[in-house]
Amino acid sequence: MHTTTLKSSVIYWFRNDLRLHDAAALHHAISLAEQQQTSLLPVFVHDTTLEAMTPWGFVRTGAHRQAWLRMAIDDVSEHLASLGSQLLEFSGDPATVLASLSKLLGHATVICEEIAAPYEQVQIDTLRQSGVQVQTHWQSTLMSRQDLPDSPENLPDQFTKFRQLVEKPQFKTTAPAPSIQRLPKLPEKSDLVSVKALWPTTHPVKPTATSDSRAAFPYKQLNFHGGEHCALQHVQRYCERLLPHTYKVTRNGLQGIDYSTKWSPWLATGALSARTAWQAIQRFEAQHGANDSTYWIGFELLWRDHFRWLHLKHGSRLYKQTGLWPALKTNTHHDAAKFEAWRSGQTGHPFIDAGMRELNATGYTSNRMRQNLASFLIHDLGCDWRAGAAWFETQLIDYDVYSNQGNWLYLSGQGTDPRGSRRFNPDKQAHDYDPDGAYQRLWSAGAKAAC
Numbered sequence: 001m002h003t004t005t006l007k008s009s010v011i012y013w014f015r016n017d018l019r020l021h022d023a024a025a026l027h028h029a030i031s032l033a034e035q036q037q038t039s040l041l042p043v044f045v046h047d048t049t050l051e052a053m054t055p056w057g058f059v060r061t062g063a064h065r066q067a068w069l070r071m072a073i074d075d076v077s078e079h080l081a082s083l084g085s086q087l088l089e090f091s092g093d094p095a096t097v098l099a100s101l102s103k104l105l106g107h108a109t110v111i112c113e114e115i116a117a118p119y120e121q122v123q124i125d126t127l128r129q130s131g132v133q134v135q136t137h138w139q140s141t142l143m144s145r146q147d148l149p150d151s152p153e154n155l156p157d158q159f160t161k162f163r164q165l166v167e168k169p170q171f172k173t174t175a176p177a178p179s180i181q182r183l184p185k186l187p188e189k190s191d192l193v194s195v196k197a198l199w200p201t202t203h204p205v206k207p208t209a210t211s212d213s214r215a216a217f218p219y220k221q222l223n224f225h226g227g228e229h230c231a232l233q234h235v236q237r238y239c240e241r242l243l244p245h246t247y248k249v250t251r252n253g254l255q256g257i258d259y260s261t262k263w264s265p266w267l268a269t270g271a272l273s274a275r276t277a278w279q280a281i282q283r284f285e286a287q288h289g290a291n292d293s294t295y296w297i298g299f300e301l302l303w304r305d306h307f308r309w310l311h312l313k314h315g316s317r318l319y320k321q322t323g324l325w326p327a328l329k330t331n332t333h334h335d336a337a338k339f340e341a342w343r344s345g346q347t348g349h350p351f352i353d354a355g356m357r358e359l360n361a362t363g364y365t366s367n368r369m370r371q372n373l374a375s376f377l378i379h380d381l382g383c384d385w386r387a388g389a390a391w392f393e394t395q396l397i398d399y400d401v402y403s404n405q406g407n408w409l410y411l412s413g414q415g416t417d418p419r420g421s422r423r424f425n426p427d428k429q430a431h432d433y434d435p436d437g438a439y440q441r442l443w444s445a446g447a448k449a450a451c
């Protein structure tokens with residue numbers, strides 16, 4: 001074991017915030033390093049504990065998500081290098097890796113964004129228990145905690161009540177932080193050598209995800225990169241093409257790139273900040289006029305916020321099968337064979353199977369399909385909603401712990417849906433949203449996957 005006495009540095013741990021625009025937590029790290037006249041080491045830790053199988057028998061991160069995340073990391077890495085810094089990548093249990101890095105760098109303080117999900121909170125607790133100074137900063141919602149009308153613990157559980165509260169007297173979101181233009185120096189070369197000797201930096205093999213021309217998020221064909229540069233360009237182009245004016249009318253679509261914003265894959269890695277995206281819509285409204293559709297983009301982003309605040313309020317209760325209603329008996333008799341049929345798109349229901357094939361082939365499917373897929377698994381097949389949530393986690397390129405957990409729990413009836421359990425009739429849904437069967441034909445078992 002090395003026993004060096006180095007000047008205390010600051011470590012910035014990138015989590016789901018792979019960007020340098022609206023990077024409030026990173027600003028805090030920079031300020032601390034400047035105040036202490038010390039160095040700043042930006043790191044990303046590939047969490048190898050996530051490589052274990054889920055209790056449902058599959059890996060937690062599939063190829064699509066890995067490939068998308070890799071692009072976001074590469075982009076932030078290049079951006080840091082252009083400012084004279086460097087992103088160091090490590091593999092291991094983040095708490096263990098960061099604890100030893102901190103020790104090596106003279107008991108460096110670790111700064112990162114706050115994530116209010118149980119697993120992510122345990123990481124912070126473990127790090128603190130090992131004696132590391134950790135500062136976490138909340139930054140992923142439209143409104144900061146200070147700008148909320150009440151403390152997170154007092155916010156209403158129901159979405160409509162929450163929305164009404166934050167919209168009155170006026171919907172006021174927190175302005176994005178200025179983009180990072182300069183960074184403190186890196187630790188001394190010799191210190192970095194010690195760091196690398198203890199924890200070899202890793203550049204995992206680039207994962208490859210197949211590309212399918214039928215995808216609603218065809219990132220390969222459109223040269224969509226997972227990094228913040230492309231994210232910001234995409235938001236800008238979405239506005240230049242005046243699409244915010246028609247969002248509410250098209251948002252329930254199933255096919256094609258333009259029916260919804262397609263911001264979620266970048267929001268999920270943090271390559272795009274929700275505050276920045278919403279600011280673009282506010283500027284669009286000032287220039288081109290507001291309407292129901294522009295309002296509705298904010299409405300949907302508020303759903304995203306809602307699930308975040310619910311996590312702060314209820315924490316691990318959201319992860320129990322009975323959710324917020326332990327006394328409510330669930331009808332679930334999880335049947336592994338039925339779950340397998342659902343997972344592989346072989347339930348026999350053409351609308352549902354089409355959706356599962358799209359999800360598995362591309363890592364993305366529309367909100368309308370997600371609702372149907374989840375409802376079918378829970379209410380038609382009677383399976384455990386947590387298994388479905390786990391499969392979405394594996395597959396979705398826009399996997400977001402809060403939105404995924406929140407939506408699945410909501411649809412299971414154990415969450416905050418005031419109407420209780422909500423079943424979508426898949427025949428009626430297919431009739432209403434795929435009246436000519438084009439979507440089902442596109443994703444039928446025999447259809448060719450054009451690459």
Ligand code: FAD
Nearest residue numbers: 260261262263264300301304367370371399400403404407
């Ligand atoms: P748009 O319709 O353009 O919406 C704009 C933004 O609003 C989205 O990017 C997203 O940030 C937010 N938003 C929209 N709908 C919701 C919603 N229901 N809940 C929370 N935020 C919303 N979204 C994720 O980002 N990650 C997930 O892991 C995820 N899992 C889901 C699981 C289920 C069972 C369901 C029903 C929905 C899930 N969603 C998830 C929400 C929603 O389906 C996606 O955000 C949306 O389809 C992403 O495409 P978009 O960016 O084009 O959305």
